[in-house]
Amino acid sequence: MHLKTVAVLVLCFLQRSTTCDFRFDYTTTVHGKREVNEYYDVKQITVTSHNTFGVTIENEYIPTLCCEVFNLKLDVEYIIFDNCWIEHIEEECFSQKVQHITSRIAIINNKLTSIKSGTFTNLKVLSIDLKNNLIEVIENESFVNLTSLMFLDLSINNLRTFNPKVFLNVPNLGTLMLQSNRIESLESNALYFFRKDHSRLDMKCNELTYIDKNVLGGMISENFYLELHNNKLSSLPAGIFDHHSFSVIDVGQNPLKNVSKQFCSRNCTVQDFNFNCAGMDMESMGQTVENIGNWVEENHVNLYTDDYCSFNTSAHLVNVGWSTCNGVRGVEGTWFWIYLGILVILF
Numbered sequence: 627m628h629l630k631t632v633a634v635l636v637l638c639f640l641q642r643s644t645t646c647d648f649r650f651d652y653t654t655t656v657h658g659k660r661e662v663n664e665y666y667d668v669k670q671i672t673v674t675s676h677n678t679f680g681v682t683i684e685n686e687y688i689p690t691l692c693c694e695v696f697n698l699k700l701d702v703e704y705i706i707f708d709n710c711w712i713e714h715i716e717e718e719c720f721s722q723k724v725q726h727i728t729s730r731i732a733i734i735n736n737k738l739t740s741i742k743s744g745t746f747t748n749l750k751v752l753s754i755d756l757k758n759n760l761i762e763v764i765e766n767e768s769f770v771n772l773t774s775l776m777f778l779d780l781s782i783n784n785l786r787t788f789n790p791k792v793f794l795n796v797p798n799l800g801t802l803m804l805q806s807n808r809i810e811s812l813e814s815n816a817l818y819f820f821r822k823d824h825s826r827l828d829m830k831c832n833e834l835t836y837i838d839k840n841v842l843g844g845m846i847s848e849n850f851y852l853e854l855h856n857n858k859l860s861s862l863p864a865g866i867f868d869h870h871s872f873s874v875i876d877v878g879q880n881p882l883k884n885v886s887k888q889f890c891s892r893n894c895t896v897q898d899f900n901f902n903c904a905g906m907d908m909e910s911m912g913q914t915v916e917n918i919g920n921w922v923e924e925n926h927v928n929l930y931t932d933d934y935c936s937f938n939t940s941a942h943l944v945n946v947g948w949s950t951c952n953g954v955r956g957v958e959g960t961w962f963w964i965y966l967g968i969l970v971i972l973f
């Protein structure tokens with residue numbers, strides 16, 4: 627190849643990656659009838675009709691989500707970018723320029739690796755969905771002044787740490803989905819930002835080995851729903867759940883050892899407790915099962931477990947099947963369909 631040709635190709639590439647010159651298709655859903663109008667090969671999402679309910683962009687190549695992509699003159703309920711290879715979000719878009727989304731922002735199945743400080747600020751949305759990206763870093767104060775936000779989904783990403791400073795003024799956050807990341811620990815006061823009763827934290831399928839005994843410090847949410855199954859927890863520190871109330875605590879599928887009754891003994895109420903013995907060593911299992919059995923009876927807790935533990939308590943016991951993380955990661959899902967495709971072709 628000529629040097630000149632290479633130079634031109636490189637220039638074209640740079641041009642493409644530094645400007646926001648993408649063309650794409652999008653569909654709008656219209657109020658009432660919910661009919662779909664398709665717009666082909668445009669540079670901008672234009673909403674000027676009061677009838678527009680939501681906008682969906684799927685399977686397009688938009689590596690940088692630039693603010694100039696948006697030309698929203700009127701409110702829409704939602705905007706969904708699904709599988710658009712998005713790597714960066716220009717920081718001002720969802721903080722200053724795009725104020726017309728009333729309910730949901732979804733940037734799902736993309737290639738985001740980080741969320742910058744201030745990316746989601748002063749919005750009226752109820753839900754933000756960033757599921758199935760490659761997010762490793764969320765900077766301090768990335769979600770700020772989101773007074774209506776109730777639901778945030780960060781599941782199926784690559785987070786290794788959980789930094790509670792990412793939130794500032796999210797008083798109505800009731801559901802935080804963090805399942806299928808690689809988070810290794812929860813530090814003291816990590817959940818202080820939950821203010822609403824019946825809030826829910828889903829951290830199943832992470833790599834938690836450590837939870838600080840003051841993890842719930844500053845948290846005022848009552849009847850909390852805490853999902854920690856499929857982690858690597860070996861202990862539940864004494865007093866960790868004291869002075870709080872829970873609708874559900876799920877610690878199934880953890881290699882717990884030698885659990886005493888002290889993890890929830892002082893002013894601590896739990897409605898449903900999910901616990902099983904897979905991954906426990908035989909040595910400590912007997913004592914732990916006896917301790918949990920007594921705790922359940924004394925505190926009138928509904929126990930969800932499997933046969934493996936052989937609890938000697940008939941009160942409040944419900945048998946449940948195994949819960950696994952299979953099929954959660956996008957990649958595994960993809961392989962499933964590839965295998966299925968090969969099987970279909972073969973037979």
Ligand SMILES: *[C@@H]1O[C@H](CO)[C@@H](O)[C@H](O)[C@H]1NC(C)=O
Pocket residue numbers: 766791
């Ligand atoms: C984020 O906040 C923590 C705690 O306030 C602070 O120690 C850290 O330096 C901050 N990080 C950045 C990048 O500002």
Ligand SMILES: *[C@@H]1O[C@H](CO)[C@@H](O)[C@H](O)[C@H]1NC(C)=O
Pocket residue numbers: 747748770771
């Ligand atoms: C958040 O809201 C407060 C009070 O309304 C305001 O003073 C502050 O500047 C806002 N923060 C940002 C980053 O806009």
Ligand SMILES: *[C@@H]1O[C@H](CO)[C@@H](O)[C@H](O)[C@H]1NC(C)=O
Pocket residue numbers: 848869870871893
């Ligand atoms: C018991 O815990 C609840 C929260 O579940 C709290 O509101 C109450 O003040 C606590 N009571 C005592 C005596 O600590």
Ligand SMILES: *[C@@H]1O[C@H](CO)[C@@H](O)[C@H](O)[C@H]1NC(C)=O
Pocket residue numbers: 884886910
């Ligand atoms: C279980 O834990 C208690 C204290 O919580 C300790 O005294 C005991 O030695 C432990 N037993 C085993 C088998 O590790």
Ligand SMILES: *[C@@H]1O[C@H](CO)[C@@H](O)[C@H](O)[C@H]1NC(C)=O
Pocket residue numbers: 938
């Ligand atoms: C189960 O518990 C009851 C009463 O608490 C006791 O009498 C019985 O021996 C126990 N059975 C086994 C197999 O440990």
